[in-house]
Amino acid sequence: MDDRGAWSTVAADPGIFTELLKEMGVLGVQVQELYSLDPEELAPIVPIYGLILLFKWRPDPVGPDAPIPSVRSMLASVAAEEENRTPDIFFASQVINNACGTQALLSVVMNMEENDEGTFSLGPELTAFREFTADFDPHLKGLAVINSEIIRAAHKNLSSHPHGVNERTRTNENDESIYHFISYVPxxxxxxxxxxxxxxxxxxxxxxxxxxxxVVTRLIQKRIEEYSAGEIRLSLLAVTRNRRDQLTNDITLVDERIAMLLESEDTATEDEIQQLQARSKNLRKQIEVENANTVRWRKENIRRKFNYSPFMIELLKLLASKGDLNRMIHAAHSKQNRDSASQGLSR
Known part of the structure; x- marks a missing residue:
């Protein structure tokens, strides 16, 4: 990816998205993958600042779910857009390929509302960027995004290697798959x-x-049902408070409560102390899990960015020079034929 040309894709992975936000200066948040929208499943990860839906777009240029509007719909929406302009919402048009994931993240964090607890920080760079682009229309905001040094550098650093797969990928000569991101925010x-x-x-x-x-659960579930019926791949991500920060805060509160109860002479507090000590132990185990996830994400991010092509080419050359490559290819074909025959018999 060069400074002004097409961008390389950023994988829709919680670890990559979390690191991407960190590199843009956003603190106190992380991205988590969701497997359910049940209130019981969402309760442990509140506050949720935004949701991001990734799906394989089905071409339907005149339908209500088409991400790329037709010329007619664009012309018809001009008056409504002016009438319903929301200056307090950060909304940027996507003006370049493969920036969709990064822009979906920005759509969430740029619209996070400040709270009294101060649990997150947008950082000085993005705060200044939001103020600078406050009066821009969506298209100008989109241009500002791709020309922002900090956004472009963070995206480039976390993007897949150029030989990887882009948001727009071909599965065969006659088919092209387009993956798209949509954000939901309060x-x-x-x-x-x-x-x-x-x-x-x-x-x-x-x-x-x-x-x-x-509000969005029913809408997202409807989309999931429709896309799942058509075997369309999708993923749902949540931008939440940083889990380690939240767990650390919970431990502090629990330990303070334990210390207060230990000073009390009321014997009735012994059961509560035991319960709180068990909770403190459980919270510390959860922090260990989060620490392990952070280490794993960092290693995976390094592997994703590494270019393995030269190594693989040299390995194939070495195998060919020793006469092993053809033998391995023949063995693989033979195994594939045996497996196919075995599957045919099992039917």
Whole structure:
């Protein structure tokens, strides 16, 4: 990826997305993959600042779910876009290939609302960027994104090797798969869908009670059911508070409560102390898991960025020079034929 040309893809992996945010200066958050939208499954990871849906787009240029709007729909939306312009929402159009994942992340973190607990920090660079682009229209914001040094450098550092797979990949000569990201965020008591290939944000609901994620759960589940029926690959990610920060804070609160109870002469507190000590032990085990995940993510990120092509080419040359390559290819073909025959008999 050069400074102004096409960008290389960033894999939709929680570890990569978390590191990408960190490299852009965002602190106190992380990205987690979700396997369920049940309230019981979401409760342990609140607060959830945003959701990101990755799916294999089905070409339907005139349908309601088409990420690329038709010319007619774009012209028809101009008046509505001006009328419903939301200056308090950061929304950038996607103006370059393979930037979709990074822009989906930005759509979430740029719209995170400050809270009294100070559990996250957008960082000085992105804070200044948000202020600088506040009055830009979506297209200008998109251009500003791809020309931002910190965003471009972070994306480049975490992107796959150029020989990897892009957001737009061919599975055969006659088929092209396009993967797309859509973000869902709460902002000012409202819930929005942010799709960089649409002309403007989509207001899903003005006002809500309870968790904001309840508003988008039905919509996302409907999409999942539709895409799953067509064997379309998809993934759901959540941008949440950093788990280690949250667990550390919980441990501090539990330990302070234990210390207070130990000073009490009330024997009735012994059961509560034992329960709190067990909780403290469990929280520390969870931190160990998070630490292990961080180490694993770092190793995986290094492997993804490494170019193995020269090594593989030299290995194949060495095998060929010793006469082993043809033998290995023949053995692999023979095994494949045996496996195919075995599967045919089992039917």
């Amino acid at each position: 902002r000012g008591g409202k819930v929005y869908e942010l799709d960089g290939l649409r002309p403007s944000p989509i207001l899903l609901q003005d006002g809500y009670e309870g968790a904001w994620t309840d």
